[in-house]
Amino acid sequence: MIDLYTDIVPKKLGASKAFQEAALLLTENGIHTIIANEQGLEPGYLDDMNHMLESRVVPLRVMPGGRVPISERFIQESRGNFQTINDNNKYMLLHISHQEKPVYMESLIYELQLDQLVPIISEPERHPYFLEHKEELYKLVKQGALVQISSDSIIGIHGKKVKQAAFEFLEHNLAHVVASGVTLTNYKKYSLPKAYKQIEKAYGASKVDMLMENAVAIVDGKGVQTLPPERVKKAKFLGLF
Secondary structure, three states: OOOEEEOOOOHHHHHHHHHHHHHHHHHHHOOOOEEOOOOOOOOOOHHHHHHHHOOOOOEOOOOOOOOEEEEOOOHHOOOOOOOOOHHHEEEEEEEEEEOOOOOOOHHHHHHHHOOOEEEEEEEEHHOOOHOOOOHHHHHHHHOEEEEEHHHHOOOOOOOOHHHHHHHHHHHHOOOEEEEEOOEOOOOOHHHHHHHHHHHHHHHHHHHHHHHHHHHHHHHOOOOOOOOOOOOOOOOOOOOOO
């Protein structure tokens, strides 16, 4: 499996022991590739981490990417220097501050698409704006944005309301990939495999296959599988909450 959003790569080599332990646990959970948050890292740092894992026979690849914090002035401030997943110049994982009301998203997505980039909105099920305005997420997906939801949200770590929203987005084809956001402080409770099991129970193995295959396609810079998005009209409890 691939985990498209993690934050377990330490900023300093002094924390490499904890990273090795986390990396080993992820491989024991079926993970072979992670996208690491590379903000603040020196050039070549991820290569060093991969060499270290290889020398210790830990079968995990660490690839560049991570979430990109955005704002209304993101396009102007980036000046065309966009951080993409696996440096493939195609997919960007976007983080919207929970303090922001992202009414600028349609315009921002349009600008990114002009640069041949595919935006992936990270964890909208946790964002107050999208929890209250699910119609807005539908519009953005209709426009061509993809959505990543959190495995912690799926298993209920962030509360009942967030879990309900995550399943609503899955049911209405408003979610295209699942990732963990795992850190060095919570890796022992790694949730991605558990989330896939809950999704399979609710929607069948084909849904899980699509989500996993989309993660591979995103890393490779290829097209993902999508289904026509549907509006979330009202809460459905699905017997899961």
